[in-house]
Amino acid sequence: MKKELSFNIPASNLPRLVIIGGGFAGIELVKHLKKSDFQIVLLDRHNYHTFQPLLYQVATAGLEPDSIAGPLRKLFKRQKNVFFRMASVDQVDHDRKEIHTSIGELRYDYIVFAHGTVTNYFGNDKLKENSFPLKQIPQALDLRSNILQNLEKAVLVNDLNQRQALMNFVIVGGGPTGVEVAGALGELKLHVLPRDFPELDLRSMQIHLVEGTDRLLGGMSEQAGEKAKKYLGKFEVQVWLKKMVKEYDGIEVKFDSGEQILTKNLIWAAGVTGNVLAGIPESSLGKGNRLIVDDYSNVKGLKNAYAIGDIAIMQTKDFPEGHPQQAPVAIQQAKNLATNLSKIQRGKTPKRFKYNDRGSMATVGRNRAVVDLKFWKFQGAFAWLVWMFVHLMSIYSVRNRFVTLMNWMWNYFTYDRGARLIIRPFVPNKNKDEKSAELEKL
């Protein structure tokens, strides 16, 4: 009986549905279970939902976090059967229907894994230690501070190699995140930094985008990849294909081709891997540590356990390798699962998931984006407007939409970036975290 009291969630006759993760999949699921007969517990390690597609703009000083994140509690304030708890999940015991979290244990009747992926360093610890990932808001803020701090340092340095290391940027991974970060840095280089740093010769600031395969934007059409490459050139980004990182010590990155580049700014956007929870049977794990699910999002071998979004791998005829790890898939899987959970409760037959691919898009920068629709692929200024409109409409709340739009308009017309502030955690002598201590050194 004591367990029932854990998390201070009131006892209820409704079956308890625990959802791990407040990303696109998680919040969409909760939203669509509005009229369901479940007691819903949503867990996330943050108290906010992050609109990940625009995270790169936080990292490049275009937006502050409040534009792209919104409190989870606010989102569900009208759903009386939803309980949010800020917690990270350590372990799942599905036999006993219990999870172990940072705030204690909780019993469940149904569980939904929607906790997504983490950055994949492919076992390279040095790389993990020295590079900047870009999956969460604190990471984006760290990257922003690092970029600006290194430029402040470049002003002071006379050793040309040191200065180059501070002013060079290497982005690894030619997917949407890599392309978007590279383009945004190019915009900073061309339009914002020259006015801020008249002391620096910004022509010598190099931006390298490195991709292992033979093309950019692997998930999109060849045409989109080609155009993105061309656009990146206009933002003075050097694109390297078929090149892989071998090692990185925090100062110099070495490639498998034998080449090397000096840089203190390596942004790692080259891959993700499923966020594996202890207690999940080996047999439920698929490629990339994703949870194998059937057409109903049911996790292989686990009854009443579901997985949706990036963490799930659903192998179908159309997608033998699983669906792309993108927001639209997560959202559609969440909606389908919400419907099915209600159907199951009423003893009705659930519906198979079918992905409706509405297309995909990526932006490079000012007036330049690429859009792939089913029967129409286009690029350029109109694509950029479409990209902005779609992203604005998909964002969390009316307030965030408004704040983002205002910032975009300001940034567009003034060539300014309002958030170029170096804000490190407050460390009055003590508590200096290692990363910033290391940055101080150089």
Added chain:
Amino acid sequence: MKKELSFNIPASNLPRLVIIGGGFAGIELVKHLKKSDFQIVLLDRHNYHTFQPLLYQVATAGLEPDSIAGPLRKLFKRQKNVFFRMASVDQVDHDRKEIHTSIGELRYDYIVFAHGTVTNYFGNDKLKENSFPLKQIPQALDLRSNILQNLEKAVLVNDLNQRQALMNFVIVGGGPTGVEVAGALGELKLHVLPRDFPELDLRSMQIHLVEGTDRLLGGMSEQAGEKAKKYLGKFEVQVWLKKMVKEYDGIEVKFDSGEQILTKNLIWAAGVTGNVLAGIPESSLGKGNRLIVDDYSNVKGLKNAYAIGDIAIMQTKDFPEGHPQQAPVAIQQAKNLATNLSKIQRGKTPKRFKYNDRGSMATVGRNRAVVDLKFWKFQGAFAWLVWMFVHLMSIYSVRNRFVTLMNWMWNYFTYDRGARLIIRPFVPNKNKDEKSAELEKL
């Protein structure tokens, strides 16, 4: 000759003027030296100017930092003779006309101290360790995260004392900062948190404002202090006068009166003290560690050294204890010094500083503020509009003004606070800073 090269500032025939601090005094001085014949070096430990009067709104989730801070480099991008360097100053050697900083040494011809004050804990280390100061943006963000995190914890706790400690707020110091934080917390309690935390009985969230003297807003009229107290009552803030903190261990605050309050949220706004630099002669230091200056802002005993703003104490007939440590004084002293420096260069007689007191004001919350003008003191909704207008017009840049206004309108009409995000530094297992580790415990 080597020293000339330090900081990578080009050699020049102009005398070098070093300004320490990019607060109100520092930036105003630089601005008004636009046409002067100095090579100006501005130093600040941050790369941005902070509009301190609105810092409390960052701490209470009303604004993000980009609303109230702006990059210093942007501010002076059109002034060719100004060099900004991000550095903290450790020591001054005025005999040799050299300063020692975190980025090396620098020679100067003239020096201006405009580095303000730091929080004064009156030697109480325990207090310093456990309380939240509110002088800088990282501190405001820390406080914001702490407030929200403690409420998340309160949801989970069953021990009534523990829950009370998490939900109680004690603000020490009845000056403008204390009054404004207390009022903003009251607004959160009344309008924002009940929707976010239906699980908590927010009536039991206590907000205590504690002041050592017999009135609030000591720098303003008695009428203003009385009204502020009355308004705070409407926001359910309990005001305690003639009460001093004896000790605080992070959980329970003890007062000299013998009373005690359980709280994990103690905000310390009870005093500041001059930020003393090593190398400054004892004889130049006045009350509160401020630098004694004459009517021309010249530091006592140091030729070609000036101090303006909060760090300076200028004892005049009208202000035998020095001027109030407020932005208007800093700004006016900066303007006067700019004029005088130009006069001195041209061999003309400098002008005595005379403070033009245009009045002062403080806000308590929604529709409630107090304003003291020379011949007119008023309070209430109109005072609140005046407060907003004056603050909006004083803020850093057009962009910040606009962003702040938009946020205020949104907050006013929706009773919402967009920035209630718990954003801690990214600490992937390692690097956990002590403060957040301690917060995790409870």
